[in-house]
Amino acid sequence: MSYTASAAAPPPLGTCLTLCMFLAASYLLWRAYSKPRPKPALRSVAILVLGDIGRSPRMMYHAESFATNKFKTYLIGYGGSKPIPSLLSLSLVEILPLGEPPLWLRGLPFIIAGPLKVLSQVVDILQTLLVRIPRPPRIHPCAGTTFNPPSIPTLAIVWLVSHLRGCKVIIDWHNLGYTILALKLGEQHTFVRIAKWFESYFGRSAYAHLFVTKAMRDHLVKEWNLRGHKVVLHDRPPARFHRASPSESHELFQHLLPHLSTPPLTAFLPASKPPYSTPFTYIPPSRLSTVPRPASGGADDLELAFELSDLTPFADKVPLPELRSDRPALLVSSTSWTPDEDFAMLLDALKQYERRARELEDGDESARLPKVLMVVTGKGPLRQKYMREIEPLQAPGGDATWKYVRCASLWLEADDYPLLLGSADLGISLHSSSSALDLPMKVVDMFGCGLPVCALGFKCLDELVKDGVNGLVFHNADQLATQLGNLLRGFPTAPALTALQESFQGASPLGTTGTDGWEWGTWAENWNHIMRPLLLHDVAAEAAL
């Protein structure tokens, strides 16, 4: 039998590199294992997230909580977006960035570049966990598997390191990696079956398992027979998430003005004149400026302007920004632009809204629909595709141009993101959950900012969204369009929307169950309630937390 050269056969260079990396990894392992093992640091934790740290809120909040509970905290992951400011200021947090795969890999065919990329990632993570962290961390939570497929090696690496360095593992199950892979390849695909086996095998045993929902806990305990402590740690917003005051919104919109001055938006939004007004806020004319001023400009001016007998504090006379009555309704959705969020559904609903608004424009004023600015925040792979689809619908002067709707996509700094949510009128969630076992973090963010939502329904959504109380649940574009119409009718005086917004005063504190079963609190309250006892259990013998 004779062999001919095949395009798929790896060239000698690729094979040599693979071999070198394998040898390097073996050497690192041998070095780490052959050294006398130092005792694990009692209050030290390494958090591994195989993704952009700045776009992994749950892992950043974990890091913040560990550090405020006096744990030396190593946060390992990729750079890209700026992390939340507190992580940069907490002295106990050390961010250990992973290197990007070498650039020259991009030029190679996937069949060679793929395995080499994974291998270089494995070497980098091992080097970080075994060498860059001087003393072995005591507790060692690893990211769940949202970032699959590149997170495939994570569970195995963490399992290996925990044996080599004698540290404990906490697995934070915030989604199932194999279900994300199944979205692309189909449930029956061999890779999906391998990924499922991998996840269940290396994820089975840990010191503790954290779950984002009760549904995920029940499912995994039943299906995979998990060993270790099992606790549900629902996502909750950090305390800095709040409803924005008109002054905060005024500041924010001034800051965002360049993004609101693009051609599709300039003629659509009300005219503004910073620093006195933005498309959503304005400073009412000052009482001081209405006092007639004599031409002389002498000391009498003061007396006239301030009326010396008037003892009202000066600050009370300076008018504060207010919301404009001619502002459009501000809708927000946040996303990582992944295939599990169907933006076509939102687009369809917005088209229906536009039609409905035109039908009602000559009718009774209280029944008219307002203009809507839909802002989608976040970065991710499908952003360009959808924004390109929207382009002709908002091109100035185009035949098909919308009259009542505009859509903008933004990435906001960590400080601005909660301010935008806190300034918005309604949130929209298209999270469909690849596993139907996790919940949308964006809705948690929105609730933290007192923002009700219209959320796409799926199996365990009721652990977060109470239909008719803090939001409305839809299942298709028609329902979403109807909900938008009902909630926004008569805006800014919109009774149905106001009722949902007011429900935020009625949530029960953590650990109690109110009439609507809606229990709420901050991330720190929840973390201290759930995680402290878990850690205390572990370290109590040696020191109190």
Ligand SMILES: Nc1nc2c(ncn2[C@@H]2O[C@H](COP(=O)(O)OP(=O)(O)O[C@H]3O[C@H](CO)[C@@H](O)[C@H](O)[C@@H]3O)[C@@H](O)[C@H]2O)c(=O)[nH]1
């Ligand atoms: N700074 C900033 N952050 C943003 C922006 N837009 C979105 N984000 C961040 O990106 C998150 C939304 O990302 P998704 O990937 O859409 O998350 P999700 O579906 O809502 O939640 C999933 O991930 C969580 C962990 O990160 C999981 O906990 C959850 O269960 C679910 O799997 C938001 O919560 C927010 O933290 C922005 O403009 N600026």
